Amino acid sequence: MTENEKRKKSKGKEISRGEAGGEENFGNTTTVELSREVFAGSVPAAQRAYFEIVGPHGKGKIVELGTEDIILGRSPECQVRLTPKNVSRNHARVFFRNEEYHIEDLNSTNGVYVNGIKVEKCVLRDNDQIEIGGVKILFNEERTLQKNETSK
Amino acid sequence: MKPPNETKTLITFWGTRGSISTPGRTTEKYGGNTPCVTVTHADTSIILDAGTGIRNLGIDLVENSGSGNSPLSLHLFLSHTHWDHIQGLPFFQPAYIRDTQLTIYGSPRKERFLDSVLEDQMDYEYFPIAMSALTAEISIHEISEEIIQVGPVVIDWQEQIYHPGGSVRYGLNINGKRIVYATDVELDKIFKVNPKNEETEALSEEYLSFISNADLLIADGQYTEEEYTIKIGWGHSSIPVVIDTAKQAGVKRLAIFHHDPQHSDSFLDDMWMKNRSGSHSKGHHMELFWAREGMTLSI
Numbered sequence: 055m056t057e058n059e060k061r062k063k064s065k066g067k068e069i070s071r072g073e074a075g076g077e078e079n080f081g082n083t084t085t086v087e088l089s090r091e092v093f094a095g096s097v098p099a100a101q102r103a104y105f106e107i108v109g110p111h112g113k114g115k116i117v118e119l120g121t122e123d124i125i126l127g128r129s130p131e132c133q134v135r136l137t138p139k140n141v142s143r144n145h146a147r148v149f150f151r152n153e154e155y156h157i158e159d160l161n162s163t164n165g166v167y168v169n170g171i172k173v174e175k176c177v178l179r180d181n182d183q184i185e186i187g188g189v190k191i192l193f194n195e196e197r198t199l200q201k202n203e204t205s206k
Numbered sequence: 207m208k209p210p211n212e213t214k215t216l217i218t219f220w221g222t223r224g225s226i227s228t229p230g231r232t233t234e235k236y237g238g239n240t241p242c243v244t245v246t247h248a249d250t251s252i253i254l255d256a257g258t259g260i261r262n263l264g265i266d267l268v269e270n271s272g273s274g275n276s277p278l279s280l281h282l283f284l285s286h287t288h289w290d291h292i293q294g295l296p297f298f299q300p301a302y303i304r305d306t307q308l309t310i311y312g313s314p315r316k317e318r319f320l321d322s323v324l325e326d327q328m329d330y331e332y333f334p335i336a337m338s339a340l341t342a343e344i345s346i347h348e349i350s351e352e353i354i355q356v357g358p359v360v361i362d363w364q365e366q367i368y369h370p371g372g373s374v375r376y377g378l379n380i381n382g383k384r385i386v387y388a389t390d391v392e393l394d395k396i397f398k399v400n401p402k403n404e405e406t407e408a409l410s411e412e413y414l415s416f417i418s419n420a421d422l423l424i425a426d427g428q429y430t431e432e433e434y435t436i437k438i439g440w441g442h443s444s445i446p447v448v449i450d451t452a453k454q455a456g457v458k459r460l461a462i463f464h465h466d467p468q469h470s471d472s473f474l475d476d477m478w479m480k481n482r483s484g485s486h487s488k489g490h491h492m493e494l495f496w497a498r499e500g501m502t503l504s505i
Contacts, residue, residue, distance in 0.1 A: 154500075156500075168501070169495075170495075171493075171495045171501070171503070172503065172504075173501055173502060173503060174214070174216055174502040174503060174504045175218075175501075175502035176498075176500060176501045176502065177499070177500030177501070179234060179235040179471075
């Protein structure tokens with residue numbers, strides 16, 4: 055069968071919905087046909103966010119953020135404990151609201167800085183640099199494909 | 207921890223973009239909503255402009271005003287009535303709540319009354335709900351007095367002529383601190399003209415005196431120096447002029463505001479890198495930053 059004949063033949067081929075998709079090989083080109091369900095199986099995007107302690111204390115530590123509030127501070131009860139004396143016991147809160155992370159100063163002595171600006175509260179964006187009592191923290195956010203539970 | 211009884215004055219940016227809203231991934235850091243800023247001190251809330259950013263403010267106000275709380279009392283000061291400064295008003299949820307008291311202030315020197323300008327925005331041809339359907343108690347006030355007092359906040363104002371149709375700048379004085387909101391003005395026409403004439407001399411002095419020693423200046427810095435050369439007469443300032451004049455006037459913190467719709471986050475980051483050294487001078491350090499949606503500062 056010539057390449058042209060193969061193409062003509064494949065035109066009329068029916069792909070049933072819900073099927074895992076067909077594959078045809080035309081010389082150097084491969085066409086992959088996906089059903090909507092298979093395609094949608096890897097949507098929506100999941101959001102993952104991290105704090106990376108840049109230093110000077112706790113350098114390299116990575117904390118994955120969830121949807122629960124976390125407190126950063128010197129107190130042993132804090133979810134992210136930062137020990138330098140310039141950090142207040144309960145220094146800042148990070149919370150997830152409207153699918154965004156926010157940081158809020160908890161009336162700390164030395165304040166919360168985002169990219170060098172002293173803030174009371176701020177929405178966090180990828181690569182924001184936070185400073186708390188001299189500790190530098192990098193905020194990283196990534197969007198990944200999340201497997202839809204109904205897909206196989 | 208600091209003493210808990212200290213009442214802070216909080217400034218929140220709900221919209222920082224100029225001219226038109228710019229949603230999308232390239233603008234999510236500095237924001238895509240058009241101008242809206244709040245200044246709050248205890249129970250007093252001042253809103254500056256009603257660009258598209260006021261929609262999120264409205265949602266926040268409604269979410270945080272529980273059923274047991276007293277009705278909202280809000281004071282909205284408009285710099286002028288170009289679309290980007292009023293377009294969010296029909297989407298401002300508290301305006302649809304019966305007990306809300308909303309006072310809207312604006313320039314008295316317009317050819318048309320402020321209330322008719324705002325009403326026309328909600329004409330049936332443009333929007334399905336008429337302004338008369340807003341159930342809040344709304345009063346529209348063309349400013350006649352020199353000073354307006356709202357709770358502990360004392361507000362002074364001046365007309366700005368170098369913007370098509372004019373605009374108003376506001377000074378907010380609270381507990382010995384001063385915040386100036388001066389957007390939509392072409393400072394280059396006042397400070398960069400050569401030779402200066404009597405009018406520009408007077409306007410320079412007036413502006414410098416208004417922003418003198420401000421703890422925070424929120425100022426229109428829409429263009430780069432290069433962009434300005436092809437946008438003369440459009441009513442916006444170039445960034446270096448805003449920085450130079452703020453520094454000259456002893457401003458402590460300068461928030462560059464009303465970002466150009468074409469300026470992406472990375473472009474604005476680069477602009478900060480290029481201009482940050484200009485904020486230092488002998489004996490005076492001015493904190494310079496680009497206003498960012500979703501950011502709350504205190505003074």
